[in-house]
Amino acid sequence: MQKLQLYISGERIDLFKDEQVSISLSQQDVKDPAKIFAEFTKTFTIPASKTNNKIFKHYYNFDISGGFDARNKVESNIELNNIPYKDGFVALNGVELKQNKAYAYKITFYGKTINLTKVFRSENLSQLAGVLPATIDYDDTNVKAKMQVAVPGSDVICPLITHTTQSFYDSSQTNTNANLYPSGTNGLFFKELKYAIKVKTVVDAIQTYYSDKGLPAFSDDFFNKSDTDNPAFNNLYLWLHRKKGNVVPTTETTTFDTQVGSNGTGFQLTSGTPPTETTMSGGTTLNIVPGLDNLLNNDLTLFVASGYTTRPYTIEIINGDGQFWTSGQVTNSQSYNKTHFVLDVGSYYINIISAQEIVFTNILWNIQGNIQQPLSPNGWTNVWESGNFTATTTFQFIFGAQMPSIKVIDFMTGLFKMFNLTAYYDNQALLVNGNTNPNYGKIRIQTLDDFFANNFNTWDISKYLDIEASQVNVGLPYNQISFGYEGVETFYAAQFTQLNNADWGGLKYEGAGEEQSSSFTAPNKPYTIAAPFEHLQYVRLDNQNGGTQVNIQTGWFVDDNRESYINKPLLFYPVRLTSSSTPASTSIAIRNNETGSSITNLTSYIIPSNSRSLFTTGTGGSTENINFKNENNEFNIGGSEEGLFTGTLFNNYYNTYISDVFNSKRRIFNFKAFLPLNMIYKLQMNDVIKINNQNYIINTANINLITGESSFELLNKV
Helix, strand or coil, X not given: CCCEEEEECCEECCCCCCCCCEEEECCCCCCCCXXXXXXEECCEEEECCHHHHHHCCCCCCCCCCCCCCCCCCEEEXXXXXXXXXXXEEEEEEEEXXXXXEEEEEEEEEEEHHHHHHHHHCCCEHHHHHHHCCCEEECCHHHHHHHCCCCCCCCCEECECEECCCXXXXXXXXXXXXXXXXXXXXXXXXXXXXXXXXXHHHHHHHHHHHHHHHCCCCECCCCCCCCCCCCHHHHCCEEECXXXXXXXXXXXXXCCEXXXXXXXXXXXXXXXXXXXXXXXXXXXXXXXXXXXXXXXXXXXXEEEECCCCCCCCEEEEEEECCEEEEEEEEECCCEEECCCCXXXXXXXXXXXXXXXXXXXXXXXEEEEEECCCCCXXXXXXXXXXXXXXXXXXXXXXXXXXXXXXXXXXXXHHHHHHHHHCEEEEECCCCECCCCCECCCCCCEEEEEHHHHHHCCCCEEXXXXXXXXXXXXXXXXXXXXXXXXXXXXXXXXXXXXHHHHHCCCCCCEEECCCCCCCCCCCCCCCCEXXXXXXXXXXXXXXXXXXXXXXXXXXXXXXXXXXXXXXXXXXXXXXXXXXXXXXXXXXXXXXXEECCCCCCCEEEECCEEEEECECCCCCCXXXXXXXXXXXXXXXXXXXXXXXXXXXXXXXXXXXXXXXXXXXXXXXXXXXXXXXXXXXXXXHHHCCCCCEEEECCEEEXXXXXXXXXXXXXXXXXXXXXX
């Protein structure tokens, strides 16, 4: 019989003497393989004692001002016989009354990983503005430069993906828009292209942004590996496609956005000490962290230089959801105070919109914190100044504003689905060999194969088994698993679906390999794993004058009506072609202006691809791709390597686990056992359970932390 101690926010709570507390453990349930599980307890009750009433602030009394907020989980930890066991969070579910008096609180303990949803909340990727690259001018010079940079080393690139007009190659024409053949005024107008950012840069920004909001550090198992150690992930890029069509809005009067601080100087603190070092990050973005919100004073003053006072402009304050506040069109110097805007938790930056260049001698952001805030009992004042600042007439590509519209949690979930990742909070201070665990206190993120391959222990529970009760159940819970992407409605992907009655890059697995010849009839339900991203089918161009293939591959992000389109975020692999690469690039023409009076010919540029390489062999060759099914590589259709790009997401990250699920020898075993404390304390979900010399994988476990009585759902190794 164990003695359990439960702490909430560092305070030990009182327990009923005979209360039974059971914890449920599962990392990857064979019945729900797309879901990441974390340990949790079944709801149990604790007495409404004096101590517990203080912790939960008499929750049953709703008249109490500043009472306990049951909408949020609170930090908690469990000890067994005074030995630390699990760190996590407690949720208050309700209060039980007897004779109209508080008798007990109903609570649930959750393992730490499950709090990712709370940390990320409902924030979009655009919320990361303060920790992403700030801005880059959107002009022909920068677009062409980003078309030629090295990959995957560059954070920002520009791939040959058009948002509206389809590019083509025709050596018989000389004065045609979107014709990549370099002759006359041929050429693709640079405004048909958009920048892309390295996915690893985005994930790094997520780790930085949320590190002070309760997110533990990620381990180095997957996201934090180097480019050479994890090229399948680190070579991925995200196309910065926030709105359909042109980056620059089409208006009767052309206006330009300039982010204050984008001139490289940024805001400088001239008065006061920030309550935290993250109040202003990078000189451009103001970060309001929890505890610093509900500001008393928030004054913004702009001083227009002499000679520019009659030029109209608009002031915007932008946050992760878009425009937070706007002044409307104004002229001359302006001053605004807290009556116009109060800032909640989040990231903000100031944007100036104008049709003409405007010079400001200074922009002042004066912030005075609430005197009642616990982090600053005496109040605080910060004055941030930009100094001389010019709102230019060059359109600025502001990365925060151009990030695709997707929630951070959905973006991360999508990556987990693509690479079959699993996550858990590592609460083991010491490794099995007694050495300090370098991942202690971190979120371990691994591929599922790596997770099961790196088990800590093999536990023989034969002598602890309850032989009176056990079951052997069918191991196949569904007849088919569909893998794919939510976004397959762009022109060529939709066309593929219509012609093949199957989604581009998607796979329907029925246990007979990728090319199924039969299906099972006993289980009657399918299962779907769909990543929330767009999946384009790219096109290798032919010379329309004669039909010979050229070494150019393009993407066309339009719907099946050939109209500009916005749907899911697009991930892709970039491949840089040069005159000396293999294959050698075909020279292309880029129009520097809409009329084609200025043309640049490029022999180096980046093409988009679903495969990490255009070839499977040779220097830089790879079979890895982000299709779930082994589709024909778009660049090699009809070539000698057709069908050889076998490094699909399914084959590389799902096949081992899922093929075992469909194996005719797979069974689900249900056992009961009474485990000793040392086993309960050290048991991990990737450990091996041994019963009568047979090894099993843990699917789920439910352990009574008081008595040690445990129910296991085990999978036999096949």
